[in-house]
Amino acid sequence: MKPELPQPLVAGQPITALAPMQDVTTLPFMRIVSDYGPPDYFFTEYFRVHDHSTLESHILASITENPSGRPVFAQMIGEDLVHLDRTVHLLEQHPVAGVDINLGCPAPKVYKKNVGGGLLRDLDHLDRVLECLRKAVAGLFTVKMRVGFENWDSYPELLQLINKHNADLLSVHGRTVKEMYRGEPHYDLIREAVETVNCPVLANGNISSVTKGQAVLDSTGVAGLMIGRSAIRNPWIFRQFREHFSGEPIFVPKLGDVRQYIEKLWKETKKGDKTDDRHVSYMKKFLNFIGQSVDPDSLFLKEVRRTRTAVEFFATCDKHLINEGRAELPFADEPYEGVVARPNHETTRGVAKCSDLFATGA
Numbered sequence: 580m581k582p583e584l585p586q587p588l589v590a591g592q593p594i595t596a597l598a599p600m601q602d603v604t605t606l607p608f609m610r611i612v613s614d615y616g617p618p619d620y621f622f623t624e625y626f627r628v629h630d631h632s633t634l635e636s637h638i639l640a641s642i643t644e645n646p647s648g649r650p651v652f653a654q655m656i657g658e659d660l661v662h663l664d665r666t667v668h669l670l671e672q673h674p675v676a677g678v679d680i681n682l683g684c685p686a687p688k689v690y691k692k693n694v695g696g697g698l699l700r701d702l703d704h705l706d707r708v709l710e711c712l713r714k715a716v717a718g719l720f721t722v723k724m725r726v727g728f729e730n731w732d733s734y735p736e737l738l739q740l741i742n743k744h745n746a747d748l749l750s751v752h753g754r755t756v757k758e759m760y761r762g763e764p765h766y767d768l769i770r771e772a773v774e775t776v777n778c779p780v781l782a783n784g785n786i787s788s789v790t791k792g793q794a795v796l797d798s799t800g801v802a803g804l805m806i807g808r809s810a811i812r813n814p815w816i817f818r819q820f821r822e823h824f825s826g827e828p829i830f831v832p833k834l835g836d837v838r839q840y841i842e843k844l845w846k847e848t849k850k851g852d853k854t855d856d857r858h859v860s861y862m863k864k865f866l867n868f869i870g871q872s873v874d875p876d877s878l879f880l881k882e883v884r885r886t887r888t889a890v891e892f893f894a895t896c897d898k899h900l901i902n903e904g905r906a907e908l909p910f911a912d913e914p915y916e917g918v919v920a921r922p923n924h925e926t927t928r929g930v931a932k933c934s935d936l937f938a939t940g941a
């Protein structure tokens with residue numbers, strides 16, 4: 580019998596999902612998001628698939644040790660049929676909700692190896708990849724993709740491939756690979772997916788608040804929303820969506836709550852062997868997004884980016900988030916205009932890790 584998509588936490592509500600984010604959606608981050616109110620679905624960062632790949636243990640932990648009880652879909656990136664098939668069988672020995680293929684990674688070093696977004700340039704090979712995966716995956720087979728490589732000329736064909744291979748869920752990041760993270764996503768193209776494919780669709784890209792999410796639900800008719808960077812900035816966002824869908828008052832975090840979130844992030848993500856000062860640079864990956872909603876002049880972000888030691892880092896957090904009554908100020912619902920996270924997407928470090936592997940000819 581065909582497996583069904585898991586029910587959302589509150590039956591009948593649109594689905595919410597945490598987008599896969601390399602080096603971010605690790606087990607510690609999933610724990611934190613679960614504490615603040617989990618999404619309906621989790622997706623892991625991608626497992627790399629090539630001729631000598633194994634399941635990376637830290638990614639596997641985000642499936643096997645996830646405390647939320649919510650379904651976790653395992654994402655893969657790769658293009659080799661034999662090894663994709665092999666990896667599906669390895670993954671399905673674990674409690675995965677389904678297996679997802681990454682058709683969106685826009686990093687040149689990745690797409691040049693014809694994986695991630697690169698697969699969107701060769702629909703014949705993509706056809707074979709999807710056929711192989713559909714045969715291999717016993718449970719739910721899901722796809723996360725962008726709307727095209729250079730443009731969306733092949734998008735209708737792409738959507739037909741989703742139908743041909745009976746994907747069970749499609750997440751669409753409404754930009755081309757070449758658009759990277761620039762500009763507003765093409766929500767009209769997400770609507771086209773809803774009208775064309777036979778499976779539920781999740782809208783992805785710049786779902787920054789409940790208001791924005793509801794507007795996207797209304798304009799596209801999607802079954803749900805997949806949220807990435809805004810869940811780093813605002814880990815209460817899934818709870819807020821659930822409250823909104825239930826017609827309840829929506830929780831408004833204060834700067835004092837944000838200070839506690841930063842403390843939690845520090846404690847959860849710091850590995851035993853790392854010095855406090857080295858951990859400051861890892862924390863900036865998160866602070867970059869959090870800082871977008873702290874103050875409109877970007878004072879917090881500018882100052883925290885300059886910190887080098889743990890003492891400086893926490894003193895800056897206290898100054899901007901707690902001292903002089905700031906703890907009671909609201910944390911803005913949307914990023915302040917002009918306050919930009921840099922980088923605002925996959926980092927070179929993350930990209931380098933996977934491109935190094937694919938560069939071996941795998």
Ligand SMILES: Cc1cc2nc3c(=O)[nH]c(=O)nc-3n(C[C@H](O)[C@H](O)[C@H](O)COP(=O)(O)O)c2cc1C
Nearest residue numbers: 598599600601624625752784785806807808924925
């Ligand atoms: C740091 C970072 C890492 C990412 N890693 C992945 C990944 O491993 N797999 C994937 O499909 N997308 C990845 N993405 C893309 C996101 O899943 C998502 O499609 C994108 O950020 C747009 O959604 P948003 O505007 O809600 O962030 C990553 C994005 C970021 C910012």
